Amino acid sequence: MHLDQVTIKIHQDSIINSLSLSIHPGEIFVLMGPSGSGKTTLLKGIAGLLSLTSGRISWENGIGTTGLVFQEPRLFPHLTVLENIAFGLRVQGVATKERRLQAGNFLKSLQLENLGNRYPHQLSGGQQQRVSLGRALILNPDLLLLDEPFASLDTSLREDLISWLYQLQRRLGFSILWVTHYIDEALSIADRIGIIFEGKLQQIGNPSEIFQQPDSEKIAHFLSLPNRFSKQQWQNWFQRDLPLPQTLNRGWIDSNHLQIIDEESQLPSNGIKEGLYSIISGFIMKVKPNREGYTLTIQSNSETLEVSTIGWSKVPALQESIKIKIMFEHIYWYSE
Numbered sequence: 155m156h157l158d159q160v161t162i163k164i165h166q167d168s169i170i171n172s173l174s175l176s177i178h179p180g181e182i183f184v185l186m187g188p189s190g191s192g193k194t195t196l197l198k199g200i201a202g203l204l205s206l207t208s209g210r211i212s213w214e215n216g217i218g219t220t221g222l223v224f225q226e227p228r229l230f231p232h233l234t235v236l237e238n239i240a241f242g243l244r245v246q247g248v249a250t251k252e253r254r255l256q257a258g259n260f261l262k263s264l265q266l267e268n269l270g271n272r273y274p275h276q277l278s279g280g281q282q283q284r285v286s287l288g289r290a291l292i293l294n295p296d297l298l299l300l301d302e303p304f305a306s307l308d309t310s311l312r313e314d315l316i317s318w319l320y321q322l323q324r325r326l327g328f329s330i331l332w333v334t335h336y337i338d339e340a341l342s343i344a345d346r347i348g349i350i351f352e353g354k355l356q357q358i359g360n361p362s363e364i365f366q367q368p369d370s371e372k373i374a375h376f377l378s379l380p381n382r383f384s385k386q387q388w389q390n391w392f393q394r395d396l397p398l399p400q401t402l403n404r405g406w407i408d409s410n411h412l413q414i415i416d417e418e419s420q421l422p423s424n425g426i427k428e429g430l431y432s433i434i435s436g437f438i439m440k441v442k443p444n445r446e447g448y449t450l451t452i453q454s455n456s457e458t459l460e461v462s463t464i465g466w467s468k469v470p471a472l473q474e475s476i477k478i479k480i481m482f483e484h485i486y487w488y489s490e
Contacts, residue, residue, distance in 0.1 A: 160209035187350035221290030430482035
């Protein structure tokens with residue numbers, strides 16, 4: 155599926171602005187952006203629910219079909235699970251016996267084979283969303299459009315359904331344009347990620363490219379990348395000019411790549427043997443437990459850093475003085 159200079163206006167306001175994008179066959183493309191950036195509008199435009207003001211949509215084989223799944227399941231309450239899944243086939247004029255057979259077979263892929271005669275109010279939230287997905291997928295769309303389909307579910311169920319849908323997609327091979335605001339969700343399923351601001355695509359790349367090399371500070375901020383500082387600040391900490399291209403003037407480092415130095419640590423006499431590094435001092439402003447240990451907020455002069463530790467045996471104390479080792483090789487650089 156190809157979008158060529160697509161613009162969508164609503165009440166004379168341009169929501170999507172000359173946007174071009176290609177979704178490859180069998181690809182999961184994740185679209186991320188702040189609220190109001192045009193993500194849902196774009197999905198509706200591709201699905202034909204909104205008219206394009208200008209531009210065009212084209213398909214590899216000339217004609218393509220889409221299925222759209224929203225955050226809320228939007229099932230028909232008076233229809234059973236089987237009837238909900240078969241609804242699209244009914245609209246297409248498929249005979250009753252055939253559509254019931256197809257829907258019944260599809261229940262196995264949805265892991266709902268024993269729930270075909272139940273009604274939506276008799277299902278859990280995750281089951282309802284699987285029915286909604288099944289209603290779209292049974293029509294064998296070329297592109298499945300997902301508008302944050304699991305956002306209203308609790309974390310464990312959301313993760314289970316993401317894994318289930320990922321495996322189903324890999325087995326059946328359909329393409330997905332998946333809108334989400336969950337960074338962990340994007341990292342776990344995306345072949346490529348697109349960042350959209352104000353109706354315009356700002357950056358496209360695979361997950362590692364997007365996170366390691368954001369195209370701007372605005373994107374880095376949206377992705378909540380930690381420990382983002384100007385090149386001048388990094389130079390102040392390293393007390394030397396850094397070997398970087400002139401166009402890269404900001405850098406970030408993951409909180410897991412900052413090392414806390416205790417009194418027993420033995421450091422080499424210079425930074426040549428193990429690579430360029432810097433030691434900075436600060437004090438602990440905040441302690442937050444995480445899955446692996448603690449996330450510490452460190453104040454160093456006028457700057458604030460985030461450092462992650464492993465293990466819970468030693469609880470860091472507020473206002474405790476601390477030294478942090480920064481390895482130059484772990485800093486990801488990007489431009490303002």
